[in-house]
Amino acid sequence: MKNNRYIVIVGCGRLGSHLANHLSRSGNSVVVIDKNEPTFKDLSPDFSGFRVHGDATQMAVLKEAKVNQADILIATTHEDNVNLMVAQVARGIFRVPHVLARVFDPRRMEVYAQLGIDTICPTSVAAEMFLHAVANGAAGRKGANP
Amino acid sequence: MKVLIVGSGKTLYFLSRNFSARGYQVVIINRNPEECIQLSRQLTATVVCGDGSDADILKDAGAMGADAVLAITPNDQDNLVICQLASRKFSVPRTMALANDPDNAEVFEKLGVSGFSTTHIVGSLIEQRASLEQITNLLPVGEGRVNVTEIVLTEDSPVVGKLLKDIDLPENALVAVVIRDKKPIIPRGATVMLAGDRVVLITLPENHGPVLKAFTGERL
Numbered sequence: 001m002k003n004n005r006y007i008v009i010v011g012c013g014r015l016g017s018h019l020a021n022h023l024s025r026s027g028n029s030v031v032v033i034d035k036n037e038p039t040f041k042d043l044s045p046d047f048s049g050f051r052v053h054g055d056a057t058q059m060a061v062l063k064e065a066k067v068n069q070a071d072i073l074i075a076t077t078h079e080d081n082v083n084l085m086v087a088q089v090a091r092g093i094f095r096v097p098h099v100l101a102r103v104f105d106p107r108r109m110e111v112y113a114q115l116g117i118d119t120i121c122p123t124s125v126a127a128e129m130f131l132h133a134v135a136n137g138a139a140g141r142k143g144a145n146p
Numbered sequence: 147m148k149v150l151i152v153g154s155g156k157t158l159y160f161l162s163r164n165f166s167a168r169g170y171q172v173v174i175i176n177r178n179p180e181e182c183i184q185l186s187r188q189l190t191a192t193v194v195c196g197d198g199s200d201a202d203i204l205k206d207a208g209a210m211g212a213d214a215v216l217a218i219t220p221n222d223q224d225n226l227v228i229c230q231l232a233s234r235k236f237s238v239p240r241t242m243a244l245a246n247d248p249d250n251a252e253v254f255e256k257l258g259v260s261g262f263s264t265t266h267i268v269g270s271l272i273e274q275r276a277s278l279e280q281i282t283n284l285l286p287v288g289e290g291r292v293n294v295t296e297i298v299l300t301e302d303s304p305v306v307g308k309l310l311k312d313i314d315l316p317e318n319a320l321v322a323v324v325i326r327d328k329k330p331i332i333p334r335g336a337t338v339m340l341a342g343d344r345v346v347l348i349t350l351p352e353n354h355g356p357v358l359k360a361f362t363g364e365r366l
Contacts, residue, residue: 057221057222057223057247057250058247058249058250059247059249059250059253060249079223080199080227081199081221081223081224081226081227082223084223084226084227085222085223085226085227086223088226088257089253089257092256092257093253093256093257105200107201107202108199108201108227108231111201111230111231111234111235114234115230
């Protein structure tokens with residue numbers, strides 16, 4: 001995997017800052033966008049990328065972050081609709097080759113899968129892992145007490 | 147006609163009141179419970195309390211049978227998602243999204259949602275009112291393939307005093323209405339053009355310039 005890509009991360013919360021620190025450390029050029037400036041404090045001291053303070057649903061902010069040059073855009077804000085809008089704009093208007101959006105509501109995911117937006121749904125992922133653990137746990141107990 | 151409006155505040159209230167008065171069936175989606183109670187007391191419309199970008203709420207509000215969905219919340223991302231859900235999931239034939247950021251009106255169109263910006267509309271209204279140009283209105287219709295223009299004839303207009311049938315009008319242009327002393331007249335060949343008339347012209351973009359020139363005498 002190449003490690004010199006230009007990556008834009010929208011939202012600098014727990015997930016966004018984690019991804020930004022990690023991807024920056026592994027040698028990528030990272031730009032983080034968040035509308036609350038204090039969230040940038042979650043970036044680690046060795047984060048070498050740029051911070052853009054602004055609302056990513058505004059074209060001017062995306063242009064400032066040079067989204068048109070990005071190889072990857074990851075939308076991680078806590079609002080599904082912001083992520084979905086930014087992802088569509090990045091893909092449809094700025095022609096970003098790889099766009100990912102976090103979407104909490106699994107029902108919204110179907111519609112966006114049809115639109116060609118790659119979404120990751122933490123709710124579904126967590127549910128699957130819990131169900132898996134429950135199933136294994138049950139099987140384990142069954143094995144232990146025949 | 148059944149119209150679903152998602153939003154809040156005075157714009158929502160007055161729009162709903164207007165639509166109800168015209169006999170439309172109006173359903174409002176608003177996420178603030180207190181405002182919902184107020185709205186249901188003041189209006190005849192059905193009020194659904196919840197997030198309009200949630201498919202279940204849209205379903206409760208009867209999106210399936212709606213003729214139009216109008217998303218006018220203060221958040222562009224919500225307006226976009228509401229319209230996309232309405233058209234993709236519930237096959238609503240007409241959806242319109244308010245673009246709070248005027249740049250987003252174009253963004254919405256590119257993403258397949260019809261968008262409008264009140265900043266644009268109010269801005270152009272102010273320009274029209276403030277400017278002394280004879281051309282007072284330019285409205286593109288049919289996705290920009292047709293222009294509707296209103297111009298005021300001045301004394302020095304080359305068509306003043308002429309019969310409509312004697313005006314050398316380019317192909318594919320129509321004088322739709324003449325407003326004289328605030329009264330609209332549907333003109334015929336024998337209608338005489340007078341100074342002070344407000345003339346509503348329908349043109350195609352390719353002959354728009356020549357038609358305006360014929361009426362104002364100016365090169366545009």
